[in-house]
Amino acid sequence: MPEDTENLSVLQRNTEMVGNPREHQIIEEYLSKREPVFHDLCELKKQGWASAEGDKVFDERKRKADSVGPEGRQSFFLMTVRIGDEMARRTNVFRFDNQSPLVLDLCMAPGGFTQSVLKRYPDAHVHAITLPPEEGGYPVIANHPNLSIVYADITLYATDFGVTEIPVNHPDPALFSHDRPYQDCRYDLVFCGGAVLRAQPRAEYRKVGEQMRLTVSQLIFAFQRIKPGGTIVLLLRKIEAWDTVRILHTFSKFAAIKLFKPYRAHAIKSTFYLVAQSILPKTQEAVKALEEWKTLWYEWTFGVGGETSSIPAETGSGDGSEVTEILEEYGTRLVELGRPIWKVQANALRNSGFIKSCQDNESCHDQQPVESLES
């Protein structure tokens, strides 16, 4: 597989993380003490961060991803089909109780997951939403008569997210959409595969926290359309990130959850998929989660009280009390879920040329971590 396509999705994204450093620190300390695989991964990442060769490798990958041509796009599409196929083999995510399931694919382009479903279930119907290519989105390659696509920025469905009146001070009220596509459908399976793209032009107030807005937008959209008992697959990064821990803990209250990370594709990155099955969207906990996601979307879009200048820079209580409580209740399960994912990433890092050469070079060990590796 050509290098450029392998990196298209993981590197063509905004890499900023949100969340309180205090929470990150508490989680990392908790996991490092209890799970040797996580501890090893942290050490490997530090070595990678300190490696000038690693920086060069990732810069070169970024450059190639930005200039990818039609062949590269096709290879990337085939890679996403393979990820879908591997997910089908290793989780039972495509096991439906009927031969014509209804599937929603959010942020679907190029459409590998859709293709993977439709080749197994030719009578399935897939509805999709994806960013228009003229706004920087990937072009769609999947093709099937049972596939319908709406081209839109999913983070802008204000009415669907409970906001019919855009705050008066907002710099760009016309941007928001009051459409509610597919609002009457109930889906067996929803993919939420969105990754923020560098090529999407965005106003200044959307420069921070965009991945978070994209994630909660997909969750709200998905949750309002999922069938009771249905499945949501959500692309996430860094199990140990505060926002991720929160999402996993929240889902565990009303769904059966598994995590999936392909053995090869993007193995070196922290990305993985949450596979949440048997979802009960009407339970009290689920209804509460939906309301919280809507509040998050509002605050990260309009700012607290409707002022974009007050868009929060981080999430969480800040004093670490919430994360400590979650870890007490959910920490053991988090470690169980995380172990196989961290193992894949640690092995990939261990086998990467730049870590090997760094291990031969003592000076790497003296340096401080920088964020360039962790996109």
Ligand SMILES: C[S@@+](CC[C@H](N)C(=O)[O-])C[C@H]1O[C@@H](n2cnc3c(N)ncnc32)[C@H](O)[C@@H]1O
């Ligand atoms: C990693 S790709 C998804 C690959 C997909 N799961 C597949 O199987 O082919 C990320 C996708 O998110 C889309 N995306 C990014 N931001 C978006 C937004 N605000 N609204 C809709 N789609 C978005 C990109 O255009 C791209 O198609």
